[in-house]
Amino acid sequence: MLRLVDLVKQYKTGDKALKSVNLEVPNGQVMALIGPSGAGKSTLIRCVNRLVEPTSGKIFLDDTELTTLSQGQLRRARRKMGMIFQEYALVERLTVMENVLSGRLGYVPFWRSYFRKFPQSDIDEAFRLLARVGLDHMVDKRADELSGGQRQRVGICRALIQNPQLLLVDEPTASLDPKTSRQIMRLIRELCAERKLSAIINIHDVLLAQMFAERIVGLQLGEIVYDGPPDGLTPDVLTQIYGEEDWEATISKVEDEDEEAA
Amino acid sequence: MTAAMGTGGRQWKRPPLIKSPLLRWGLVVGGAAYLAVVFGTMDVNWSRVADGFPRGQRFLASFFPPDFVSRAADIWEGILESLWITIISTVFGILISIPVGLGAARNLAPRPVYLLSRAILAISRTFPEIIIALFAVKLFGFGPFAGFIALSIGTIGFYGKLLAEDIEDMDPGQAEAVKATGAGWFQWLNYAVQPQVMPRMIGLGMYRFDINFRESAVVGIVGGGGIGATLLTSFDRYEFDSAAAILLIIIGIVMAVEYSSSYIRKWVQ
Secondary structure, eight states, X not given: OEEEEEEEEEOTTSOEEEEEEEEEEOTTOEXXXXXXXXXXXXXXXXXXXXXXXXXXXXXXXXXXXXXXXXXXXXXXXXXXXXXXXXXXXXXXTSBHHHHHHGGGTTTSOHHHHHTTOOOHHHHHHHHHHHHHTTOGGGTTSXXXXXXXXXXXXXXXXHHHTTOOSEEEEEOTTXXXXXXXXXXXXXXXXXXXXXXXXXXXXXXXXXXXXXXXXSEEEEEETTEEEEEEOGGGOOHHHHHHHHOSOOOHHHHHHHHHHHHHXX | OHHHHHHTOOOOOOOOSSSOHXXXXXXXXXXXXXHXXXXXXXXXXXXXXXXXXXXXXXXXXXXXXXXXXXXXXXXXXXXXXXXXXXXXXXXXXXXXXXHXXXXXXXXXXXHHHHHHHHHHHHHHHHSOHHHHHHHHHHHHOXXXXXXHHHHHHHHHHHHHHHXXXXXXXXXHHHHHHHXXXXXXXXXHIIIIIHHHHHHHHHHHHHHHHHHHHHHHHHHIIIIIOSXXXXXXXXXXXXXXXXXXXXXXXXXHHHHHHHHHHHHHHHHHO
16 A cells, blocks of 8 residues: 655765665554664655655555655645654644644645634544544643643544544654553554554554554664564564664563553 | 772863863953953043033923923824824734745745845845935825835834744744645645744734834934924924923833733733
C-alpha cells in the first residue's frame, strides 16, 4: 500500500539522511521504525507526506506517485495521511474542538473553516472520536490547558478525522511518562485495528516498539539494517542498529511484559 | 578522595565574551576616552544655563492654571479631529501592513516577495512621521488628510516589521501539523499562524494607537490637522494656559489607552 523505492534525502548541508531506502508497508500493518537519533527516522516519515522534499526516489501510496504531485494534488494526497507528532503540535491557542476539526481542513472550503462552520457530519465525527479517547467533556478547553497525555489524544483525533489510510507517527511517546506512553501506544494500536490503518511509528523506545508493533524496521545512518518481527530483535541485531551495549536486560523485560499481559 | 581534590583544586573562570585581553581592555579604554571627549566638546555655557533657570520657571508658571474653558470649542474640535486621524490611520495602516508583514516573514514568503516587502518596510521606517507629514502637507494641503497619510505610512513600517518578526518566531511544529492535514495556504494562515501571533499583534495595535495619537499632535504642528494645530495656535497666541490644558488632555488620553491596553492584552492572551 505504501511503497518507497530508492528513497534518498540529502540535506543542503550535505548530510545524507536517507541512502536509497526501499520499504513496503502492506494494508493494515503497524510498523515501528527504530534507530538511534539522527538515523533518519523523522526524515523518512516527513518525506512520505513531503513536509521534507525527497532528493530522489519514488514513493507510492496505492497507485499515486507522491513525489511528483503538484501543490494542489499534494494537498489532496496529504488528507490520506494522518500525522501524529512528538510534542503533540496542537495549535495551543485554539480549542480542543478546533484542533480536531483542523484535521478536516483539506476537505472544506476556506470560508467554512474561517467561520468554523464545519459540516455537521464532521462535527459528529469529532465528538465520536473525542468520546473514543475519553475527552468529549473538554471540547471547549484550550489546547494549552491539557496535560501531555490529553494533548496527544487530541493529536490522534486530529489525525484520524482526516479519515486517513496511513498514519505517520513521529515519536508519539517521547514527551510522556511511561504509563501514559503505553496507554497512547495501545490506543494507536487499537485505533489502527478498528479502522484497518497502516502506521509507521518512529520510536526510540525499543521495549514499546516490541510490545505494540507487528513489524520492526531498524534504521541506522539512513539505511535499513533490520526488517522483521519484534522477537527477532536479538542482542546482535540491537548492536547492529544502536552500537555495542548490554542488550540482555532490554530483551528479557519484554518477555515479562508479554506474560503479564497474557 | 575529597581531601585529595581540595589541595589541587582546578581554577575556573567564566570564559570572557571577547577572548583577546588586548582587544577587551582596548575597547573599554577607547570607549571611556570617546565619552570623555564627547562630553568635553559639548560646550555648555553654564552662565547661560544659570540665567535660563528663572526664565524657564516663568515659562512653566505661565502654564498655570491650565485654562480648559476659553478655547473649549477649539480644543474639543482638535481632540475629535486627532482621534479621528488616529483611529483611521491605525486601522488603515494595520490593514496594509498585514500583507506586507506576511511577505516580509522569511518562513512564509518566497525570496523576491521577502526582499520587496522588507524594502517597503525599510523605506517607510526611514522617514520619521514628521517628515512624511511635511511632504503630505505639500501634496494634499493643510488638514487632517495629510496627518492621516503620514501616520498610516508610519504604522505600516512599525506594525509590518513587528508582525513579520513575530511570524518568524512562531512554533514551526504547530505550523507543520496544520500543513500536514492538507490545509490550503489561507486555511493554514488562519489555523496555524494567526492563533500564534494574534495576542501580541492586538497588544501592538493598541500600542500603535497610542503612538499615533501622540504623533498626531506632532504632525498637527506642521499642518497635519488635529490637536497639534490647536496646540500650535495657542502657543502662537501666547495662550500658555490653554496649551497646558491641551497637554493635560493628551496625557489623560495616552494614560487611558495605556491602562486599557494592558487590560486587553491580559484578556486576549
